[in-house]
Every structure is written in C-alpha cells, then in structure tokens.
Amino acid sequence: MRYRRVKDVMTQEVVRTGRETSFKQVARLLSEHRVSGLPVVDDARNVVGVISETDLLEHQAQREEWHGRGHVRLPRLTRAARTAAAKARAGTAEQLMTRPAVTATPEQYVTEAARAMREHRVERLPVVDDEDHLVGIVTRGDLLRVFLRADEELRRDVLDQVTRGLGVPRYAVDVTVDAGVVTLRGHLERREDVALAAQIAAHVDGAVAVTNRLTHRPDTVRAHRVGGPSGHM
CATH class of the missing domain: 3.30.1340.30 (Histidine-containing Protein; Chain: A;)
Structure with missing residues (x-):
C-alpha cells in the first residue's frame, strides 16, 4: 500500500462538536473517545475551529491566574493577554477553540500535511472537501504510518x-x-x-x-x- 495522500491515512469517523457544547461536555468527549483534540463545526459541517486538551488545560490555568488578579481592564492588556483572559472565562466550545482552524484536503500529499503541522505547531488537521465540509481528520500518528x-x-x-x-x-x-x-x-x-x-x-x-x-x-x-x-x- 502506498500512503501518498491525506485521504489514504485520515480517519473518516471524526469525533466533533458544535459551537455551544459546554466545557464539561467537551472534556467528556475527549475522555470517552480517547482523543486529544477535535474539530468544532457549524450547522453546515463547516470547520470553524479546533479544541485540544491544551485549550482545556489553559482554560483552567488561566482561570486560576485571572481570578487571583481580581478585576483588570482588558483594553490595556496585550492581545495575547486578552485572549488568555477570554479563555479563562470560556464556557463553550466556541469560546475555548483555537481559530481559524488549520485544515487539509483529501488530495493533499502527506508531506504537505506534515509541513502544515510543523509550521503551525499543531498535532492534527481536520480534513475538508471542496465545500469546506468536514470529511475526516489526520494526526501526526497517521502521517508516521508511512514509515511503518x-x-x-x-x-x-x-x-x-x-x-x-x-x-x-x-x-x-x-x-x-x-x-x-x-x-x-x-x-x-x-x-x-x-x-x-x-x-x-x-x-x-x-x-x-x-x-x-x-x-x-x-x-x-x-x-x-x-x-x-x-x-x-
């Protein structure tokens, strides 16, 4: 078998969630399906973001940090700090997710997907079709299968x-x-x-x-x- 394109190594049955899914529900999905991340989709199955275990852990860490500081005027903070503060208050998938999502297409070469992961420092790529509908997901582990x-x-x-x-x-x-x-x-x-x-x-x-x-x-x-x-x- 030749693993040359994303469609050859991707997982088609994708664990995903919607914008309004709660923090606890997201954590439950990750735990029950034993995955470290999942795409967030809208009603048309278009990928609008990605949530990883890191996002959930940052939420908890930032929440403790920002609660300890008390009230802070957000407009005076840097963009990164405002993002962190928003994560601390996040209660839904839309507020937790990282956007925009870095995606791949089924016809992309495996090497192109690997390069995208490296450049954007992500561990998974939702795979979308020509209409940006979610059709699969590819992880670093999937890409490494070519060496097996x-x-x-x-x-x-x-x-x-x-x-x-x-x-x-x-x-x-x-x-x-x-x-x-x-x-x-x-x-x-x-x-x-x-x-x-x-x-x-x-x-x-x-x-x-x-x-x-x-x-x-x-x-x-x-x-x-x-x-x-x-x-x-």
Whole structure:
C-alpha cells in the first residue's frame, strides 16, 4: 500500500462538536473517545475551529491566574493577554477553540500535511472537501504510518517507481532496503539519471534515507562533441 495522500491515512469517523457544547461536555468527549483534540463545526459541517486538551488545560490555568488578579481592564492588556483572559472565562466550545482552524484536503500529499503541522505547531488537521465540509481528520500518528511499511514492500515500490520514472528495464537498477534505508545499485547510461533515481527514491513514502551507489557510462561522446575534432587551415 502506498500512503501518498491525506485521504489514504485520515480517519473518516471524526469525533466533533458544535459551537455551544459546554466545557464539561467537551472534556467528556475527549475522555470517552480517547482523543486529544477535535474539530468544532457549524450547522453546515463547516470547520470553524479546533479544541485540544491544551485549550482545556489553559482554560483552567488561566482561570486560576485571572481570578487571583481580581478585576483588570482588558483594553490595556496585550492581545495575547486578552485572549488568555477570554479563555479563562470560556464556557463553550466556541469560546475555548483555537481559530481559524488549520485544515487539509483529501488530495493533499502527506508531506504537505506534515509541513502544515510543523509550521503551525499543531498535532492534527481536520480534513475538508471542496465545500469546506468536514470529511475526516489526520494526526501526526497517521502521517508516521508511512514509515511503518515493511522493507520488502518499500523495496518493490522504489524499484517500480525508479525504473518507470527513468524509462529503464527493472534489471538496470538493484534496490535493497534495510530499516527503511534505501540503497540503489546498478549502471545507467546517463549521468543525470543517477541523480534523478535518488530523487525519485527519496520521495517514495516510507523511505527514511537513500544511499546512491549507481554508476553511469562515461560521457566520452559528449566530451568529444564539445571539444570537436581539430580542423585544418
């Protein structure tokens, strides 16, 4: 199996909640379904935000902190402080959630989803269709599944994609895989195909690293054409 797009690794049965769900109900959903976060949707199933365990914990921590300070004039606070104060007073999912939600689409590559998670420092992405309706959710754990492929399965996939990508017979390239590390051996006609083979292999889902031991035919013909034969006056 090839895990190349979000639709291949996402969970379709999504635990979600509405805007008006109470703090306790949100906490109960997280506990009962053993998830660390869930999307908040409106009546049309459009994702309007995401709630995580961190949001709930911040609510409790900020509540104690702000109650200890007594009354504070919010307009004089920084934006971050006003957000924290609002979280402390939050009682519904809409008030607790982080917005806007960072989402993915089913056709996105797994690598793109992983990059979005890293850039936005989130652990899950609600997956939405062309109309922004919730159709699934993908987590960091889902994305890491690509590295759980058996070595033999990965070897066959790399061999298939490299030989088809280069347009060469399968016997031209030897592929071995050990713990996800791909090693390429063989002899190719063109220098540029050696580098291209490594690039193709590196982009196969599950490849941890690529060791390129391919060789190529000496480019004597090209060198001769560049230099050209010596002429006579």
